[in-house]
Amino acid sequence: MTEIAEEIKARQRKIWTLGNYSEIAKVLQPASIAVADACGIGSGTTVLDVGTGTGNLALEAARRGATVVATDLTPELIEVGKGRSQEENLSIEWSTADAEDLGFEGDRFDVVTSVFGAMFAPRASKVAEEMLRVTKPGGLVGFTSWAGDGFIGMTFKLSTEFAPPTPVGYDNAGSWGDEGFARERFEEHGAEVEVRSGTVTWDFASLEEARSFIETNAPPMVAAKQAMPPDVFAEMMKGYEALQIEFNRGTGGRVTIDSRFLMTLARKPA
Structure with missing residues (x-):
């Protein structure tokens, strides 16, 4: 089982070096603002962003x-993020990490987030468990995924x-498009979920x-x-254009x- 998971992660790591994700990220920025608002991120909050x-x-x-730590499975994306933070003179700790095995001590962060990132990991329950593990008691996880009935969620279904x-x-990224699935992944580890x-x-x-x-910039495409x-590929793109x-x-x-997305807010018991 572990060998299969590592093979999936290796493919994902390679995929996200393709295209130009920076252009996609510009479109997705409003979701990050929404998560930061919902999680009450402000001065003094300790934050871990997973799949940044x-x-x-x-x-x-x-x-x-x-105070921010940002992690991703793909080093090339981390380097782009570092460059962005340097341009804005922002202090962020950047590191390569696996969403299923983050490598940080438990109960460390006030808020742990993932905005359209950790949903690509192959074992959703392990992701939820690990994000909650490093969250302080009473702290919050903010996790976004594409709703299954929304535009991007439907493109995931098309690609399958x-x-x-x-x-x-x-699991795959589309699994998180079901509200019940997203809720259950965190509830099964003791969180209060909205x-x-x-x-x-x-x-x-x-x-x-x-x-x-999309064809030029989106790494999976x-x-x-x-x-x-x-x-x-041409047949798939016909379906994409129909959507x-x-x-x-x-x-x-x-x-x-x-394109509708789900924001799962999981509160770790105090």
Whole structure:
């Protein structure tokens, strides 16, 4: 079992070096602001951001005066995050870490967060357990994932029709799209859980621009294009464009999509 998990993580680590995640992160920034608000992050708060990517939440927390540690499985993303913090003269401790085995002492942080990051780990229960372990008693975990009935959640479902199946006994990012699943992963480790909903807006001048943006920048999409025969990838992209049309609220050819996400807030018992 452990060997399979490590193989999945190795693939994930490679995938997130592809494309240009920094461009995706710009669109996702509002979710980090929402999590920081919901978790009450401010001056003096000790924060661990898990699966930080290029550091959206970590930087937002540091701007608010928090003491921040930011981790990710992919060193290349950490380096981008470091550069961003240096540009803003923000003090953040950056390190490479596995969401299933963070390596920090228990009961250390007031708030532990993951914004569209740790949901990609292969064992969801271990992620929830580990995030709660390093949270102080009475502290809070803030975790976002794409809602299964939202635009990105539906693209996850679409991709499963074309990608190899997730090994039996393991989870994928789409698993967290179910509110009950997200709630249960933290409740089974003793947390008091609230699940909220929010949206991230994708806005493009046209369907063509939207497709080009995702196909060029989104690491999983770049990986899929590299791995699939051209005709199979083209078929998947037809499905993707159909979802764009279904969720689009833009007019005059513009593509404006509000993609729903879940924000799971898990309070560790005091």
